[in-house]
Amino acid sequence: MASQLNVQCGPCGYEDIKKKAKTWCANCEEGFCGECDKSHKSMKVSRGHNVISIEDYRQIKDISVNMNCDIHDKKLDLYCKKHDIAICVVCILSQHKTCSSSDVISIDEASKNSKQSSALSDLEETISKILDDVKYCINDRETALKNVDKEEQTIRKTIAETRLSLTKYLDELERKLLLDLKSQHKNCKSKYIKILDQMKQIEKELENLREQTLKMKRFASDLQVFLGTRQLNKIITENIKSLKEEITDHTNNRMEIQIHHVISSLMNEVKHFGEIKVIETKASLQLTDAKIDQAQIQIHGSMQNVCNVSLQLKQKFDIKGSEKSKTACFITPDDTVIFADYFGSGKLSEYNNNGKHIRDIPVSAKPFDITAVDADCIAVTHPDALYLEIINTKKSSERKEIQCSFNGRGISFQDQKLYVVVYKEGIEVMDLNGKKLNTIVTDISLAVFHITTTRERIYYTDNRSTVHCCSMTGQEIWIFKYQSISTLKCISVDNNQNVFVTSRRSNNLIVIQHDGKDSKVLLTDRDELDKPVAVYYCKEKKIICLGYKAGSVALYNVL
Structure with missing residues (x-):
């Protein structure tokens, strides 16, 4: 657990001395004991670094923010306004040659006041709205699950009422029909349970992302917020894309029964008790693309005149x-x-x-x-x-x-x-x-x-x-x-x-x-x-x- 994490002092560790850290520097990415913290603050080069307590660091330790370039494995110390992307020095020569000097600024300048940025607010709103969407979809599937149970009970009642007027000759036909009903009912429920399990997993992940976002907002540095906002949004986009692919063609199944119209008078000619039908209709499930600038979420069924x-x-x-x-x-x-x-x-x-x-x-x-x-x-x-x-x-x-x-x-x-x-x-x-x-x-x-x-x-x-x-x-x-x-x-x-x-x-x-x-x-x-x-x-x-x-x-x- 984060609260049990022991962080060692980095400079002391370099001298093979084990001392518990009291503070954490987000710029140096290491902990400092009391004496080393004073030295760290006294130096001009590190005087302006973002230093937080170890307790605050424990809150954001598990929030993964990549500080290095994915392509060149260099520190992300620049930002291209033209392409809206954090870059390293090598990126300028390889992929941003045509970008002007005014387009490329330092990452420190770009990340100023990130905690108050609309991007972070939009990320929070996006997570909340997508979470609402997933909960809505879960409720919709749970309702469909209950309805199919009710329909199954209604069919059982119809079967029982019809069975009262028939002779023992129909016992075998009734048994076959009930087996068919059980199989169809099981198939219907399994479809709903599968998509529900996927949605509930997404719900848990989104709850976790929302908690990470809140902690990041409170305790992380502007740079971590700046990068983390985009990286978390990418994770959300991938998760929602995966779930959307699963539910795009999902259908509602409504079970009905058709009793043979001559079963009461032509027992010798009837070869089956009835037929269980599963009627598929398009389920009104829809998830919004998780993009910060496209956070409006709408789920509508077909409108009735x-x-x-x-x-x-x-x-x-x-x-x-x-x-x-x-x-x-x-x-x-x-x-x-x-x-x-x-x-x-x-x-x-x-x-x-x-x-x-x-x-x-x-x-x-x-x-x-x-x-x-x-x-x-x-x-x-x-x-x-x-x-x-x-x-x-x-x-x-x-x-x-x-x-x-x-x-x-x-x-x-x-x-x-x-x-x-x-x-x-x-x-x-x-x-x-x-x-x-x-x-x-x-x-x-x-x-x-x-x-x-x-x-x-x-x-x-x-x-x-x-x-x-x-x-x-x-x-x-x-x-x-x-x-x-x-x-x-x-x-x-x-x-x-x-x-x-x-x-x-x-x-x-x-x-x-x-x-x-x-x-x-x-x-x-x-x-x-x-x-x-x-x-x-x-x-x-x-x-x-x-x-x-x-x-x-x-x-x-x-x-």
Whole structure:
């Protein structure tokens, strides 16, 4: 381990004297004991060297930065601005003859203030974004793995139900089919497990590179940072290139079963029980090239036209003691539903998906909006108080108050940041400790109501019955206004970035296409909608939760 490393004094070692070093010179690349360090500092030639403590050196010892030319094995002491490359003296004669004297400068001059350079910042951002990408891909493959298990269970049920109407004659056919299913299922899972293992290995390597970058930023010299930035970026590029080659042609496999159409009446003619089919579709996996000047990462599935979106009623149930429309709702990973009842009881309540009341979650003020922070925690806004709450839904006693200088309304969580609506001001961006990171200014005359976010976009509604879509830095992408529908309220977004929004006055649930160019009314008052507000789209289960009228909730499958 680095913390156990014993570094010997270089000058003393030259005299065959063993003494532990107390400092390390990055220029001389050797350690110095106390006496030798004084001598080293006293000499004019080494007085300006970068000297750090041995403890700091231990932090960067394992960070590999090549200080010599790969071609000539000479010290890299020059830098060519024209070709953006560190070079040695021999390189000038062999490969940089046409470069002017102004193009070639000393490496010390080129590496000044490298710790504050945009290259280092870009490297950190690149690693973080690629790491997010890999985690996204891992989650996508884990979801696909779970889906293939569910499909396997569905097929088993279909097989069992069909088997009830058949005679012992079908036993052998059933056995063969189940063996086929097992083989196909194993093949499907093995593909997903293989790519998951590769992605998790890349994740570990990227975590290590990020840790190295942070240590290099804190403890390494400017020269080491300058060279290390480029060398680490090269490593990242090679790793990602390798993984991209593996996942380029990766497919999703969906298993189905086709039962023979005459199996119930023509047993003597049927030679097989059914057929297991594996349907391959292109997996939406994509990794960004790891280049410092190309750090924007986008992963998109195929976008769905809203004309094809439809809803299938799954469940309706009433909320006890509720006389007002819910301001927010959220479907948990455990299939329960949490409601915020700001205008009614002022409670945060949890129900199962059959409408059975589970509990009331204690809150210190009336809750307006909720957003998931992780699998177990939610963030809650209280417009009547100058703070937010982060609550553990598994252990509601575990909670944290985040003090704010404003009254928060709508809230969304994305990439470890909270996006909070501030009445008539805009959207405050803060970390989970309440530190203000940015303010996204909206039209000061408008009251922003509700907000939702994706990895790349922010969506919100205002008091002009308009839906806005902007980038994470606030640049407007599109604006949608439905002329015949007014008082747009709660907002949610699906996997294709299509936007679901409720209209309280017009009694509608609308879906707006991802590009803001088309829309569709999904539900109206003929579906019993009466002043609906709360709406939430569960991306994992493709379910809409809708507070369709005061005291009543509906769950819909999105088709």
